[in-house]
Amino acid sequence: MNITTLLGIKYPIFQGGMAQIALHPLVGAVSNAGGLGLIGSGGLTADSLREEIRKTKEITDKPFGVNLMLMMKNIPELIEVIIEEGVKIVTTGAGTPAPYMATFKEHGIKVIPVVPSVKIAKKMEALGVDAIVAEGTEAGGHVGETTTMALLPQITSAVSIPVVAAGGIADGRGIAAAFALGAQGVQVGTRFLATVECPTHENFKLAVVNADDTSTIVTGRSIGGPVRSIKNSMVEEFLKLEKQNASRDELEHISLGSLRKAVFEGDTDRGSVMAGQICGLVKEITTVEEMITTMFAEAQEVLNKLGNTTIVERELVHA
Structure with missing residues (x-):
């Protein structure tokens, strides 16, 4: 089953679960535009997560999920809120979802961990997760060591579940490249920072x-x-x-x-402006819908061109 069918979304794009940024205005806009909005629960209490979920539901009736940073001490309380509020998609990072898999499965919650290596990807597949986000070191925020270009084909070759590419993707060319390397979708963070709906200064x-x-x-x-x-x-x-x-x-x-x-x-001198290496490709602030539709139109154009491209010309041999 491909990632869009699995999650009930139109475009195979996740919005990264950026702590203190991925809140209801952005999440709802992404889901309404056909992608998968993800509430970043990093730093949230159980009550504040519940509020974010309910505010997101006021904006959209489309699928959305919650990103869980598993190193946080209040994870059991956050999971309880997710279950009570009927959220059916969870992405995870900073730890293994193993202790919570039975609970997730019991409540029909799809689990998609973010991983930085083939070894961890295999472990996650063995746990029974539904898909994997393979994130390269180009990404903003907390990162691993391997680049997306090297990591993605190795992970897609190593597992049989859907893989979503993350790190260094901000336009249609990046999406097309991710699909060429075996991904079924992309997760984007940095490009979403420069959108009208992103609730940052x-x-x-x-x-x-x-x-x-x-x-x-x-x-x-x-x-x-x-x-x-x-x-x-x-x-x-x-x-x-x-x-x-x-x-x-x-x-x-x-x-x-x-x-x-x-x-x-808005203190960009003493504050932490987490962003990925691809930020040099982000040239303007647009709406979320414009961003997503433009990226996928570009991706289709690239793939169409490649369909008519001969990489190696056959040498003609004359008698």
Whole structure:
């Protein structure tokens, strides 16, 4: 079964479950446009997640899901809310969904973990998950080490369940490339940051639009929590301390509350502007619907052209 049939969506595109950003205005707009909107539950209480789910239902009657960062201590409470509110799709990260699989299955919830390696992808398939998001290091926020171009074909060759590509996708060419490498869909984060419905400060959106291909960098590798964001004074200070082998406490003191500063206060100098390497391709702020329909029209155009393209010309041999 392909990913659109599995989830009941029109376009095979997930909106990334970005913490403090992927909230009802964006989620509802994505689902209404035919994609899969995902509420980012990172940092939410059970009550605030319930509120986000109900507000999303007021916006759309289309399928949407919740992203769970499994390292959070209140995961059991969040899952209880998901069940009570009738949400039927969950994506997961930062841990294994193994302890909760029986509960998810019992309530007919489809489980789609985000994975950074073939080894983990195989483990997730063995657990009985419904699909996998293969995310490359180009993505914004918390990242692995392998690029999407290298990771995706290896995972699609290793598992038999649907695979969704993530990391470095912001236009139709990226979608077409993902399908060429075996994916059945894509997950996009950075491009959704520059949409009208994205509930971030305008400064955050402009930081993404004004970024280029070299604007992002990864911090936190020394403490086992790599995060990709746009360079600014806070990031530079963080990296300087990292090189000096600063303690985790010192580094966390600098970054504490930094995402909130950028998202809600518009402080793009001392806040954390999490975005992927593809941000240099994001040139304007559009509506979600315009973004999705344009990307898939571009993807179809690319695939149509490739259908008429001969990669290797056959040499004519004359007697």
